[in-house]
Amino acid sequence: MSADAAAPAVATAKPSLLSVALTFAAISSTAFGGGQKASIRHQVVSKGWMDNELFMDGLELAQVLPGPNILNLAIYCGQRVRGISGAIAAFLGASVPPFVIVLIAGALYFKYSSNPYVHGALRGCAVGALGLTLGNALELSWDERDDWMKIVLLILTAVAVTYFKMPLLLTLVLFGGIGIAREYRKSRKAKANS
């Protein structure tokens, strides 16, 4: 038996860099809205690049760190199967198609936005995007309802940023810091009780 048998089950298959890039390009250029995480999982697991456990571990990391979840997740998968060059291939696959598509949409926007019909459509779309953002805010707030202090914290954040123009860095350090300190204390208490 080779030494591989003793190694932990990291990547079981070793795809080409092109195949890594194309896999994520296919997902990033077609997956609208939600469902992208599920389709990445389906792809990497069914292709034998990694098992479900390794994938879920990467998903958690991708969500904790800054940056779009989908992009982070693609980079994680690319890195696990082909190291740093795999990460770069996955980055390009996941970011180039949306970049090209948004530029095409933008070019059309700059060309036609003064047309009254296009203008009306854009205003309508913007109102739709506002509705989605509002729905997102409500949904996320509902997830925090277990603890009234969290609701207070999120209201204070919204007021500080909206009315007092608090910079993003300070907001994250101050209100994020308070949130992290509270979670830390909670975990200490839970440990002491167990």
Added chain:
Amino acid sequence: MNATASTLLHILWTFSQLSVLGFGGGKGIIPQMHRDAVVTYQWITNDQFTQFYTIGKLVPGPTTVFAALIGYAAMPGRPWLGALAATVGMFVPSSVIMVVVDVFWTRFQASPWRAIVSHGLAPAIVGLVWSSVWTISRGTASGLVAYAVTLVVTVLMLRTKLSAPLLIAASGAVGIIALR
């Protein structure tokens, strides 16, 4: 330094900062991005910001890819260069962090800090999303039709499985008829 190079560096620097601070998938950076692009540097107007954000929601991939459009508008002489700089600034720094942390990740696996950080940051991120609602609503939501469409989309998003681009496109159709 000439004006092009200076704008290019400002674009790179602005979006790199947003990239590094883009916790929660980047949901919380909209108010700061608006302040940078519309108020501080005046690369785009308030209405353009809202419309670019909308295009970001409409296209596949991460919403924050609309940074490219801000870069495009910021450099009228070399729009493609501006778009590229904004996108590199927006996506590369967070990606480098992802790669570096992943190398050390196994060490953190047993650490309770993962949950502490993500749960701890959540209220601030949600507060920032509420502020984004305000940012986007300025100039957009005026008049009865706009209010009605906003509410209908909100309810449909929360109560049905209709996809985001579909809801935006349907709102656009209403716009052609009623918001011209």
